Amino acid sequence: MNSELDDLYREVIIDHSRHPRHFHVMEDADATAEGFNPFCGDRVTVYLKKQDDRLADISFQGKGCAICMASASIMTQTVRGRRTDDALRLFDWFHNLLTVDQPSTQPPDEQAEPLAVLAGVRQFPIRVKCATLAWHALKTAMTRGGGVASTE
Amino acid sequence: MHRSSLSSSPSFSVSAVRQAFPILARQVHGRPLAYLDNAATTQKPRAVLDAIEHYYVTCNANVHRSPHRLSEEATHAYESARQTMARFLNAADPAEIIFVRGVTEAINLVATSFGQWRIGRGDEIVISEMEHHSNIVPWQLLCERTGAILRVIPIDDHGDLILDELPKLLNARTRLVAVTHMSNALGTINPVKQIIDMAHAAGAAVLIDGAQAASHTRIDVQALGCDFYAISGHKMYGPTGIGVLYGRRELLSQMPPYHGGGEMIEQVTWQGTTFREPPARFEAGTPDIAGAIGLAAAVDYLESVGLDAIAAHEDTLLDYATRELSAIDGLRIIGTAKRKGPVVSFTVEDVHPHDLGTILDAQGVAIRAGHHCAQPVMHRYDLVATARASMAMYNTTEEIDALVGGIRRAMEMFR
Known part of the structure; x- marks a missing residue:
């Protein structure tokens, strides 16, 4: 079990949770969406700036557990500059990585590789929502232009 | 420090009580279960x-x-x-x-x-x-x-x-x-x-x-x-x-x-x-x-166990847990009322309650982390969540020691 725990709380994850990247409010965002997990009270807001159908810039703000904060931080790194449909496909891959029985563990491209450090979350089903909260908010911001995303 | 003779009642035996609850014999993640989530639900004795x-x-x-x-x-x-x-x-x-x-x-x-x-x-x-x-x-x-x-x-x-x-x-x-x-x-x-x-x-x-x-x-x-x-x-x-x-x-x-x-x-x-x-x-x-x-x-x-004996045992556990947890630098107990039941809510600096819950679970210690279905209480203390250890008649000071050890380990991971 303790190796599973070490897999979950890799140093990279603790580092991202303590020093999240792209962690600020974006005043001139084109779209924002909030993710809220009523189970634990975690809350993140995702800000997007779009150029054509690309995510020209992304940032987030919020409060949550280490898994939630690290996942949001890594997400901003891995989707920045992507086309929106590509970002949605990446969410699907990441969601499968954490939830399906035999996921494809190979990240689809080089920019997506940092996501693999979150694979340890699959051993802790109750924490999957923590890791996907920011992604749900991103999806809401991209597809609905904003609003509140819930993991429920 | 109370170690083995926990209760003021001569007839109360925590080991006899533990024998009556089959689930307490199980292990979690290879460690003996220390079930400290009794305010959420208690375990059931064989008689039930x-x-x-x-x-x-x-x-x-x-x-x-x-x-x-x-x-x-x-x-x-x-x-x-x-x-x-x-x-x-x-x-x-x-x-x-x-x-x-x-x-x-x-x-x-x-x-x-x-x-x-x-x-x-x-x-x-x-x-x-x-x-x-x-x-x-x-x-x-x-x-x-x-x-x-x-x-x-x-x-x-x-x-x-x-x-x-x-x-x-x-x-x-x-x-x-x-x-x-x-x-x-x-x-x-x-x-x-x-x-x-x-x-x-x-x-x-x-x-x-x-x-x-x-x-x-x-x-x-x-x-x-x-x-x-x-x-x-x-x-x-x-x-x-x-x-x-x-x-x-x-x-x-x-x-x-x-x-x-x-x-x-x-x-x-x-x-x-x-x-x-x-x-x-x-x-x-x-x-x-x-x-x-x-x-x-x-x-x-x-x-049959005796409500007064149970209360005395739980008071001892509450005192012990309060003292041991208070001794941890960076741990803050939420709820210090004059009269309390055996529940200790707390926050730990730099460790989110949810992460703490997972890390404790890996060591066999079951606690609750969250808003405890009492969000106005959380708002009152400007918190989103706390960790909560809640005791019952079958808990021991050794289990509280496991909790304290687990919290220290979590603090090291996030240091």
Whole structure:
């Protein structure tokens, strides 16, 4: 079990949770969406700036557990500059990585590789929502232009 | 420091108690289970499991209906369970014991039925800032339906009710005061007798939420003088899905039904339906017969161990946990009321409660992390969540040591 725990709380994850990247409010965002997990009270807001159908810039703000904060931080790194449909496909891959029985563990491209450090979350089903909260908010911001995303 | 001889009662033996709970022998993630989430639900002693099995194996039948031996036996067991619960709460009459699913259903029953009878536009209901959502939301819904007004007794920084505020909240329109006997999030034990007397002086009825208190303190509804008292079986070593609403007969007999259906009627015609006296009026449909029998077995078990001995043991555990946790730099205890049950809520600097919960679980220590279904309490302390260790009769100081060790390990991981 303790190796599973070490897999979950890799140093990279603790580092991202303590020093999240792209962690600020974006005043001139084109779209924002909030993710809220009523189970634990975690809350993140995702800000997007779009150029054509690309995510020209992304940032987030919020409060949550280490898994939630690290996942949001890594997400901003891995989707920045992507086309929106590509970002949605990446969410699907990441969601499968954490939830399906035999996921494809190979990240689809080089920019997506940092996501693999979150694979340890699959051993802790109750924490999957923590890791996907920011992604749900991103999806809401991209597809609905904003609003509140819930993991429920 | 208390290590082995934990209790002031010579006959209480925590190892004997632990033997009675089969689940405590299991391991979690290769470590012995230290179950410290008892405020969420308690484990079940063998006696409860046996009583449920015995019912299904020997006399499973519907109650109060069929003219055969099994039904007679099932009815007898079910009504004996009602008598056990009446004795446990010291109700004047078993007819004042209504079997419900738990405290949530009990409060919804009162909000709906007493509400329909007694509460209208402009009337007032008083609750407290430390209530569980189950003693907030039913009243909010009632207020939305009727135009009644909800008022809230505030709490101080320690988690004690500011009782001086209560007289200012009571007036001629106050119909009901509904407060918890013991807070699930803070551990506070409230001076309910005083609250009941103050509310009655103002002409208001009183409901006490006993979900947390029932396994820790002796309850005497007549001595308290409350109008309603609600308990959940699963928080007092009984099965899930069963609980009791005690209601004073004088009130119950005037209250309209909550659910309609079989068993609660006198006569049904197309011109109208008449209803039976309590408790049948409030128990529509086939009840949770096995649950009631299991709950009565839990009460028998509690009484065989001894409520006073249990309380003494749990006080020792609370003192020990409070002292050991306070010694951790960066740990803050939320809820330091004058009188507390064995619940310690806390936050740890730089470690989110949810991460702490996972790290402790990996070491076999089960706690709760979150808002404890008491979001207004979290707001009061400007928190989103806390970690909470809650003890029961079978816990030991060694398990608290495991908790403390786990917290220190988590702090190292996040240092």
